[in-house]
Amino acid sequence: MPQTPHIEKHFTAGETIRDIVIGMSDGLTVPFALAAGLSGAVSSTTIIITAGLAEIAAGSIAMGLGGYLAARSDAEHYASERLREEQEVKEKTEDEKAEVREVFTSYGLNETESAPIVEALSKRPEAWVDFMMRFELGLEKPDPKRALTSALTIAGSYVVGGLIPLSPYFFLSPASTALLFSVVATLIALLVFGYVKGRFTGAKPFRSALQTALIGGLAAAAAFLIARLISG
Secondary structure, three states: OOOOOOOOOOOOOHHHHHHHHHHHHHHHHHHHHHHHHHHOOOOOHHHHHHHHHHHHHHHHHHHHHHHHHHHHHHHHHHHHHHHHHHHHHHHOHHHHHHHHHHHHHHOOOOHHHHHHHHHHHHOOHHHHHHHHHHHHOOOOOOOOOHHHHHHHHHHHHHHHHHHHHHOHHHHOOOHHHHHHHHHHHHHHHHHHHHHHHHHHHOOOHHHHHHHHHHHHHHHHHHHHHHHHHHHO
């Protein structure tokens, strides 16, 4: 009897989603707080738009650079640890075999069961180092393009997020009126963003939407209050 082939579907874009979350969440809250704080101090939307765009440009560059440096640091850390493992496999072979046996023991295999696997693995130095990197150190080989991709993703997400709370100021005046629409637009954006994030990551979408809106709203409110205190 023919059987339906088993096809596994796993989410594999975790790093990209993480970068989008980092950029979008900051982009939604920081420019909103700046615009909201200025709304209480000035009535000209032109000044708010100019300051908001300047903040979005500076913030996206700073966030993107931070993402780039973090990814580069991960790659450099992986390279240095891999070099150390390669040296230990050559110079401390028996100790490394013992470490492999310990890994298999943690998965429930006894020494008799793990011995032939350890010996087979020790004859493949490249695979042996790969095994130690993943199962002893818990490190995955980073994508060589990860640093640039991370920087662009975070920066782009920040720009998109920042334009949402700022957009009402392009079309409405005075600033107090634009602020009301900015609050609504930011809240809706947080809800939609949280829902989509939940769908991609496997979390409950509505719960993710409410959590994102609550956390983002609290962060925006705190930043708004600080901005208002400073400005007025």
